[in-house]
Amino acid sequence: MNNYFPIRALETLLAALDEAISIIDTDGIVVYWNRAAENIYNISQSEIIGKDIQTFFQRADLMNFKVLASEEPVYDLYHQPRHDMHVLVTTVPxxxxxxxLIGSMSVEKNITTTIKLNEKLSSTSTELQKLKKKIQETQYQDPFHRIKGSSIAITNVIKLAKKVAKTDATVLVLGESGTGKELFAQAIHEDSLRKNEAFIAVNCGAIPQALFESELFGYEPGAYTGADKNGKPGKMELAHKGTLFLDEVGELPLDMQVKLLRALQEKEIYxxxxxxxxxVDIRIIAATNRNLxxxxxxxxxxxxxxxxxxxxxxxxxxLCERMEDIFELLNTFLNEYASKYKKEIPSLKAxxxxxxxxxSWPGNIRExxxxxxxxxxLHEEGERIEETAMAFLPKEAGAISSSQTVASPLPPVYTSLAEERQLxxxxxxxQILEKTYNNKTLAAKELGIARSTLYQKLKKYGLA
Structure with missing residues (x-):
């Protein structure tokens, strides 16, 4: 084999990677700069190779020099090589x-878009919280009034939630996606002794793993390159005296679980x-659709x-376990959107x-x-809803013909239907468990539901 072949193969591989790769010698001269680095930093190979990298970047912003000085590699470290650039960097001597020692190599993954989206989400969430607080100040309402339904299943949960709301007890809210877990968390906070303090929500499934610690605990001035010179409080500090809502808590990385546990036990953070x-004096409400x-x-x-x-x-x-609430929920939503879009409220027959x-409404109330x-x-004024209802409904609901006559949408009508659906x-x-030899993961995948949902149904039907 030609001795030149392995070198060309390696060069081809490095050029094809999405990560920016740069290599400098001990004097800071750039000896390698791949295509991804060109795209991310808008600096061509012809411009930078053979030049001092400090011509293009501030020395303090370069991880390469820190590694050359310490001869200690760093892996997947959050870093800002420029004020408008966020990366995860791995640098080795x-x-x-x-x-x-003859130089150092850096591999950088651009996460700028993710960071900006997270900041925008955080800012929007803060504005929504301010707006909600203003509305609450003008008119007092039962915090649980937004949770609609009169079925035994939901009223029992509301009763329990109201009891625990008056305490400082930690609450774990469990349920499928779309059932209204955050609505319960907000209601508990608003009905608590901390109602006049902050309600800070953290979506554990939406924060990049590398940013969890800074999001929860904040950072001091100069904690890392590009950090705010005044430092930044984390979500736990912002929730001081109030409530911290950890949504999708099952998505927390294991290393952050340890740090969160310590913070909750010691009631202090670093x-x-x-x-x-x-x-930090906070009340914790956590929620998940997973089987913890x-x-x-x-x-x-x-x-x-x-x-x-x-x-x-x-x-x-x-929702499939509180079918008697569908009529009330649907009418509430139809009135809400008819008002929003200034349209006629569609009338539905039995x-x-x-x-x-x-x-079965697998997407629950959200669906x-x-x-x-x-x-x-889609409804046009004066149009007969029965003529178009089938087009609006999910395909699965088409099993029952719109020509069937039902006396009224009262419990006796749909109780039997619900029982039949459950059977x-x-x-x-x-059948699926037998087919998959009782493999729960494969069974859940074939059924098109989350594994946590499958476990709940197994327990419900006595199949666990």
């Missing part, structure tokens, strides 16, 4: 055959780069943190309501709300 502890007990058994969630969060738990029922009760909006937007669902689950 390079030695010759005699173990003499900012990144800080030496002085900061006391199963995650604990699988080593994906710390047992001690689970029991720390599991002081009191609320199980929010899926035949159409029967379709709604037959459908029903979206359906209501779609119905209002069918139970048999389907049993």
């Amino acid at each position: 390079i030695y010759d055959e005699e173990k003499k 900012r990144i780069g800080g030496q002085k502890p900061r006391k 007990e199963m995650m604990v058994r699988e080593g994906l969630f710390r047992e001690d943190l689970f029991y720390r969060l599991h002081v009191f738990h609320l199980d929010i029922p899926p 035949e159409q309501m029967a379709m709604f009760y037959a459908y 029903l709300r979206n359906f209501a909006e779609r119905l209002v937007v 069918t669902e139970k048999e389907k689950i049993k």
Whole structure:
């Protein structure tokens, strides 16, 4: 084989990578600059190779020089080589055959877009919280009034939530996606002794892993290159005296679970780069659609943190277990969107309501709300809703013909339909479990539901 071939293969590989790769010698002269680096920094190879890298960047902003000085590699470190650039950088020293330091190589993954989206989301969330607080100041309302439904399933949960709201107990809200877990968290806060303090929501599934610590605990001035010169408080500090809502808590990385547990136990945090502890007095409400007990058994969630969060738990029922609430929910949403879009409120007959009760609504209340909006937007004034209802409903609901006559959308009509659907669902689950030899992961995938949802249904139908 031609000795030149391995070198060309390596050069081709480095050029094809999405990560920016740069190599400098001990004098700071650039000896390699791949295509991704050209695109990210808008500096061509012909411009920079053979030149001092400090011509293009401030020395203090370069990880290469820090690694050359310490001869200690860094891996996946959050870094800002420029004020408008955010990267995860891995930098390692390079030695010759005699173990003499001859340079350093940096591999940088651009996460600027992710950072900016997260900042925008955080800013929007803050503005929404301010607006909500202003509305609450002008008119007092029962904090749980936004949770609609009169079924036994939902009213029992509301009663429990109201009891625990008056305490400082940590609450774990469990339920499928779209059941209204954050709505319960907000209501508990607004009905608590901390209602006049901040309600800070953290979506654990939306924050890049490298930013978790700075988002939760904040950082001191100069904690890292490009950091705000005044430092930045984390979400736990912002929630001091108020409530911290950890949404999708099952997505927390294991290393952050340890740090969060310590902060909750000690009731104090350390900012990144800080030496002085900061006391925090917060109430924790966490929510997840995942089976945390199963995650604990699988080593994906710390047992001690689970029991720390599991002081009191609320199980929010899926919509398929509170079918009698569909009529009230749907009318609420139709009125809301008719007012929003200044359109006529579509009227639904018993035949159409029967379709709604037959459908399982896997997306829960969120799916029903979206359906209501779609119905209002597409409905034309004076049009007979029965002529177009089938087009608006999910395909699965088409099993019941719109020509069927149902006396009224009252419990006797849809209770039997719900029972029939549950029997069918139970048999389907049993068939899939037999097909997959009781492999829960494969069964959940074939059924098109989350594994946590499957475990809930197994328990419900006595199949666990």
